[in-house]
Amino acid sequence: MADPSHRTQRRAGISYQARLTNLVEPDEQRAAAETRIVWSVPRPAVADARVGWHRLNPKRLRIEFTDGSWLAFTVPIAEPGTPLREIAAALTGR
Template sequence: MDETRYLDRIGQLVEPGERVQAHAKAEVGGGLTPPPPPDEAVPETPGRATVSSVLLNLLAPLATWDRGDRLVDLIGWGIAGRGAPGSAASRLHRAVNPARPDGKLRHTLLAVTDRRLLVCVTGPVKVLSSREDDERSLAETRIAWAVPRAEVASARVGWHRLNPKRLRVDFADGSWLAFTVPIAESGRPLRAIAAALTG
């Protein structure tokens, strides 16, 4: 899908007089992320992650244990965000990764306006989509989460493991969350987001 079409749709979602300064299609980085907000937290079962649960997670990915999954994420991908339950990063992560996903693929769009940082989610997308599918997905794009720019402490793009294009957004409450694009895609949109947030 043409990336400029995202800009047109985001422009329709913002408040009157609000100007979009940068936008990018990106996904939350792989790895350990902040825990969900307290009202959505699922109590963990007692015990600790064992070597056997980690091995089982690697050998049979559909059989999961929360602590084992988190350890595998930490070892395989590193840390993609930090923050207390209910922090800005925790709420943002939950907004783009709901607790009960419907199993359909959606894209995450970041947008910086002169007032806010917006995180939008497209409608369901298909791997092999037609023009009509793309238009339907774009028409269903909505703002999933927004925060005033004053609550963003900093943003920067840098290396993380083998990916040179990881955007880290730090919030005023001390939490942070990372976003990435595939290695084959340009990092220019993420750098534009970082520049707009810090400029």
């Protein structure tokens, strides 16, 4: 049996990327330097993730945790919901 202390633990996280106000698009190195993790949780703490309706917006990602807490994110109605569905699939394996 493998020793669990030698496994890499996967985490679910939320990052923040500062918007730049200059007129020139930043290169990848600068964008990466301005991105920071603002919250994370061990992946096994995620119980479920799904995209569904919230009021009149069908693009709400709800992430539920094993302790009963949850987070929800929506995107503007005009934006595609594909990124949210991809996140939910990655978190749940569905």
